[in-house]
Amino acid sequence: MRVLREILRQPAALLGFAIVCIVVLSAFAAPLIAPFPPEQQMFDGLTLEGSPMPPDAKFWLGTDTLGRDLFSRLLYGARTSLIIGVVANGSAVLIGLTLGMLAGYLRGTVGNIIMRFTDLMMAFPALLLAIVLAALLKPSLWIVALVIASVNWVQVARIVYTETCALVERDFIVAERSLGASHGRIIFFHIAPHLIPTAIVWGTLGIATTVLLEATLSFLGIGVQPPQASWGNIIFESQSYFTAAPWLVYYPGLAILLTALSFNLVGDALRDILDPLQRGRL
Amino acid sequence: MKNTQKQASGAPVVLTVEDLTLDALTPFGSKRVLDGISFKLHEGETLCLAGESGSGKSVTSLAIMRLLPITSLRVTRGSIKLHDRELLTLHESAMRNVRGADIAMIFQEPMTSLNPVMRIGDQLTEAIRTHQKMGVGDARRAALEMLDAVKITDAKRRLDQYPHELSGGMRQRVMISMALSCRPKVLIADEPTTALDVTVQAQILKLLQELKSEFGASIIMITHDMGVVAEVADRVAIMKSGKIIEAGTTLKIFENPQEAYTQELIAAVPRLGARKGTDSPPRISSVENVEVQTPSTAVLNVEELAVTYGAKAGWFGKGAVGFSAVRGVSFSLKPGRTLGLVGESGSGKSTTGKAVLGLIPFSGKVTIDGVPITKTSQAALKPMRRLAQMIFQDPYASLDPRMTVGEAIAEPLVIHQIGNKNEHRDEVASLLRKVGLSPDVATRYPHEFSGGQRQRICIARALTLRPKLIVADESVAALDVSVRARVLDLMLELQETMGLAYLFISHDMAVVERMCHDVMVMRNGEVVESGSRRKVFESPQVAYTKELLSAVPIPDPRRRNAA
Numbered sequence: 064m065r066v067l068r069e070i071l072r073q074p075a076a077l078l079g080f081a082i083v084c085i086v087v088l089s090a091f092a093a094p095l096i097a098p099f100p101p102e103q104q105m106f107d108g109l110t111l112e113g114s115p116m117p118p119d120a121k122f123w124l125g126t127d128t129l130g131r132d133l134f135s136r137l138l139y140g141a142r143t144s145l146i147i148g149v150v151a152n153g154s155a156v157l158i159g160l161t162l163g164m165l166a167g168y169l170r171g172t173v174g175n176i177i178m179r180f181t182d183l184m185m186a187f188p189a190l191l192l193a194i195v196l197a198a199l200l201k202p203s204l205w206i207v208a209l210v211i212a213s214v215n216w217v218q219v220a221r222i223v224y225t226e227t228c229a230l231v232e233r234d235f236i237v238a239e240r241s242l243g244a245s246h247g248r249i250i251f252f253h254i255a256p257h258l259i260p261t262a263i264v265w266g267t268l269g270i271a272t273t274v275l276l277e278a279t280l281s282f283l284g285i286g287v288q289p290p291q292a293s294w295g296n297i298i299f300e301s302q303s304y305f306t307a308a309p310w311l312v313y314y315p316g317l318a319i320l321l322t323a324l325s326f327n328l329v330g331d332a333l334r335d336i337l338d339p340l341q342r343g344r345l
Numbered sequence: 346m347k348n349t350q351k352q353a354s355g356a357p358v359v360l361t362v363e364d365l366t367l368d369a370l371t372p373f374g375s376k377r378v379l380d381g382i383s384f385k386l387h388e389g390e391t392l393c394l395a396g397e398s399g400s401g402k403s404v405t406s407l408a409i410m411r412l413l414p415i416t417s418l419r420v421t422r423g424s425i426k427l428h429d430r431e432l433l434t435l436h437e438s439a440m441r442n443v444r445g446a447d448i449a450m451i452f453q454e455p456m457t458s459l460n461p462v463m464r465i466g467d468q469l470t471e472a473i474r475t476h477q478k479m480g481v482g483d484a485r486r487a488a489l490e491m492l493d494a495v496k497i498t499d500a501k502r503r504l505d506q507y508p509h510e511l512s513g514g515m516r517q518r519v520m521i522s523m524a525l526s527c528r529p530k531v532l533i534a535d536e537p538t539t540a541l542d543v544t545v546q547a548q549i550l551k552l553l554q555e556l557k558s559e560f561g562a563s564i565i566m567i568t569h570d571m572g573v574v575a576e577v578a579d580r581v582a583i584m585k586s587g588k589i590i591e592a593g594t595t596l597k598i599f600e601n602p603q604e605a606y607t608q609e610l611i612a613a614v615p616r617l618g619a620r621k622g623t624d625s626p627p628r629i630s631s632v633e634n635v636e637v638q639t640p641s642t643a644v645l646n647v648e649e650l651a652v653t654y655g656a657k658a659g660w661f662g663k664g665a666v667g668f669s670a671v672r673g674v675s676f677s678l679k680p681g682r683t684l685g686l687v688g689e690s691g692s693g694k695s696t697t698g699k700a701v702l703g704l705i706p707f708s709g710k711v712t713i714d715g716v717p718i719t720k721t722s723q724a725a726l727k728p729m730r731r732l733a734q735m736i737f738q739d740p741y742a743s744l745d746p747r748m749t750v751g752e753a754i755a756e757p758l759v760i761h762q763i764g765n766k767n768e769h770r771d772e773v774a775s776l777l778r779k780v781g782l783s784p785d786v787a788t789r790y791p792h793e794f795s796g797g798q799r800q801r802i803c804i805a806r807a808l809t810l811r812p813k814l815i816v817a818d819e820s821v822a823a824l825d826v827s828v829r830a831r832v833l834d835l836m837l838e839l840q841e842t843m844g845l846a847y848l849f850i851s852h853d854m855a856v857v858e859r860m861c862h863d864v865m866v867m868r869n870g871e872v873v874e875s876g877s878r879r880k881v882f883e884s885p886q887v888a889y890t891k892e893l894l895s896a897v898p899i900p901d902p903r904r905r906n907a908a
Binding site: 233234235237238239240241242243244245246248253256257338339 | 699702704723724726727729730731734735737738739742743744745746747748749756757760761790792803806810
């Protein structure tokens with residue numbers, strides 16, 4: 064409750080929060096809002112020469128090369144992109160956080176094994192791995208999310224590992240040990256809270272990159288399968304028509320930008336609100 | 346000394362600071378940091394700005410150098426004149442020529458103020474060539490001369506070494522040689538010896554005094570240590586909350602302080618020899634404690650303790666291969682007694698303290714209250730934690746910044762699953778009262794407190810499980826002197842009322858003298874002398890102990906002549 068109240072007090076955070084709410088709501092309510100079914104190819108959605116229609120009164124954001132309504136596709140695409148951005152990216156942060164924290168706290172053999180594995184994953188071309196995984200498993204939205212999560216956790220693990228190593232040496236952790244606290248208690252109650260800012264920053268920054276990674280995968284044919292819409296594959300399907308029909312790239316691009324930015328604003332505010340050090344001194 | 350003083354007062358003025366007033370700009374408005382600071386520095390004089398943390402002494406020195414962060418601190422009025430030249434309005438490029446050439450500065454921590462990836466010789470020649478037209482070869486010769494002047498052994502070899510290859514004392518000598526290389530008129534030394542061991546401190550202070558006359562510089566020395574003031578200062582300005590509350594010659598300040606705060610500051614300094622002829626620390630509480638009158642069994646027994654770092658990947662990971670930090674340490678400690686563990690940095694005293702609590706792997710036999718400590722796993726040691734606790738050097742670092750004070754103090758109860766939430770709250774309140782804090786503060790976070798209050802909180806946390814033994818590792822080293830005295834009194838009082846045994850680790854001989862019944866002197870991981878405090882302090886047998894004792898700065902300016 065306090066968190067919500069504090070967010071409402073800061074203009075930037077409020078704006079971000081509002082946009083996040085709008086995106087989430089329109090994704091849920093897509094069937095109610097969308098003027099046309101997203102996959103319907105309409106005859107009057109194309110000009111006589113067969114090129115896409117620019118935005119007008121009927122097609123608010125124009126149509127794509129197959130005569131489908133862009134606005135409707137963006138609304139449905141929001142579902143896909145949110146799942147990718149929030150679920151896939153969230154899992155990546157969670158995996159990275161856990162492994163990085165364990166490696167940094169335990170060090171020794173276990174820590175070394177985890178970190179060398181992380182290094183290996185870092186050196187491995189992410190796209191190649193994604194292609195292999197996607198080829199082995201039947202492409203679907205959830206598989207794509209899984210693939211992205213299993214590629215994107217590495218950076219988080221690296222950063223969290225370094226931070227944890229520094230934290231473990233701090234006196235208050237030694238103090239906890241001298242009080243008799245168990246390893247679990249130290250990790251979850253005394254180390255994890257200090258990593259929240261990192262997790263939030265990565266969590267919000269990662270949304271834009273994961274949405275684009277999904278687009279790349281879709282472009283290679285191993286991502287979300289057409290005709291299902293996602294913001295990424297709308298951009299990639301239409302990129303060659305950029306000069307003739309710029310709206311096909313601008314609007315989904317704008318959607319990704321706004322969503323990532325507003326998650327960022329909310330994340331920034333959250334980080335400050337959750338940090339007790341930001342509160343006044345005695 | 347009289348000579349220097351006469352000379353100083355008659356000598357021309359080098360630096361004049363007048364009515365210097367400084368505001369800090371915060372989101373909540375501006376806050377006065379310095380309020381009408383005025384002083385004059387004469388040629389060849391050492392002026393000490395003394396005061397506790399937050400008094401504005403470092404800010405004053407940064408203002409003179411014009412090195413203040415302009416976004417957060419602003420000079421509102423006043424003037425700083427070097428001879429007749431106003432520094433506050435000087436153009437930045439002209440000011441750059443003043444820095445280093447006319448006014449030079451040395452800092453507390455020589456490791457952080459030297460560039461770690463640059464050889465000593467290169468750093469020195471760079472400093473010299475910034476202000477003097479000189480070829481590289483000439484500058485290098487000048488650098489070598491400077492290193493000789495600060496009496497660094499084997500100066501020629503040092504030119505090609507990196508800062509990390511030198512000891513702390515040598516690094517500070519390099520800093521001093523760098524600062525003096527352009528023959529500045531004013532040398533500002535900001536706590537130059539605080540980070541150094543006491544024997545090294547004595548050498549550096551002596552060196553500064555010698556160089557002052559050799560180079561004809563005046564020194565502004567910033568320090569919190571009245572002992573250092575008494576050793577080096579010609580005149581003293583006592584600062585408190587951004588004001589100079591009293592100024593005068595060193596003799597006058599020490600022998601006839603006018604302000605109550607100055608008197609308090611001087612009185613608070615523990616004097617070596619203050620407890621001469623007694624066997625135990627002073628009694629603080631009025632409570633007579635019968636329980637601990639004749640302690641019989643030892644609460645802590647240590648036999649042949651040895652700690653080796655790096656033999657396998659241990660707590661510190663990559664140590665040197667098989668570096669032996671502590672070996673052959675044996676002692677025992679009875680309830681209600683305090684054993685002081687003294688020595689310089691690297692002597693192994695902190696390592697001993699940590700090993701005793703099983704915080705690092707060790708070999709040898711440690712018994713706490715009859716129970717042998719064999720394994721160092723967290724789970725195996727849990728029952729022992731109720732008997733023995735630790736108080737750290739830096740109270741801020743040893744409290745989780747994301748936990749309220751109440752949570753921190755109740756943490757031991759949660760860990761050991763004692764009592765419920767309500768009982769925890771009552772226990773926290775009673776512990777806070779015991780260490781002299783109000784129970785209302787339980788909901789606040791550590792950063793909202795002052796250093797002394799934080800250390801009280803740490804003491805409360807250590808007492809939560811009602812331990813019999815407390816390992817206090819430099820527990821008052823980070824505190825201001827006046828606060829330090831009160832925390833020490835609190836520790837003595839708690840010892841009397843609760844029959845605690847302290848393993849008191851400290852580099853400060855005066856503090857150890859005040860707190861301890863017995864003393865153990867450590868050097869390079871071995872005990873060189875041990876016995877009752879009275880015996881060790883009044884008739885030390887080993888040369889090293891004598892050296893340690895004689896290096897302690899004494900807050901009495903008259904002693905200087907005798908030495």
